[in-house]
Amino acid sequence: MRKSAPKTHQSRFTRRPHARPVDKGPRCVILFNKPFDVLPQFTDEAGRRTLKDFVSKTGVYAAGRLDRDSEGLMVLTNDGALQARLTQPGKRTGKIYFVQVEGEPGEQDLDALRHGVTLKDGPTLPAHVEQVAEPDWLWLRDPPIRERKSIPTSWLKITLYEGRNRQVRRMTAHIGFPTLRLIRFSMGNLQLDGLAPGEWRDITHLI
DSSP: OOOOOOOOOGGGGOOOOOSSOOOOSOOOEEEEEEOTTOOSSSOOTTOOOOGGGTOOOOSOEESSOOOTTOEEEEEEESOHHHHHHHHOGGGOOOEEEEEEEESOOOHHHHHHHHHOOEETTEEOOOOEEEEEOOOTTOOOOSSOOOOOTTSOEEEEEEEESSOOTTHHHHHHHHTTOOEEEEEEEEETTEEOTTOOTTOEEEOGGGO
């Protein structure tokens, strides 16, 4: 009678590769105000503008994404614990966005976002939403948004506690008010704090 070959358990102990390289350098935390039309990464084979065109530090990675056509705060760090705290859904870290939409939503429209709406990838968590005036710290966008003279625009302040792909844009479109401009102002207690578009600040010593 032939004996069967002994079972191996190699797969149990095979380590999964890290999603991104682990930086061995000193801890680093950077706040960056990403301009419009800049990719939220350091390389691009197509030659488009990336973080590398603005940030001279190496070995840091974005805590969460910010779409090419969106602006505002990015946190760049090699601190894995901080990155997880800012991005993992279970942490429920609030992220504040100032959003210019086409049209003038009423309270009933905004209530839908406050209670959560169902998108293609499932229902959203309730968001804090309020109508606000155009921020007094707002910078000019290059190029400017395309406005239709016959349709007014409004500004909303939206706080999310999750981070899906293009979530804010999909939420406002869902209630019938397309997003024209999107600026992330804060992630948790980290804010733009006067940074001009394209500027960055090393805050490692502060947190």
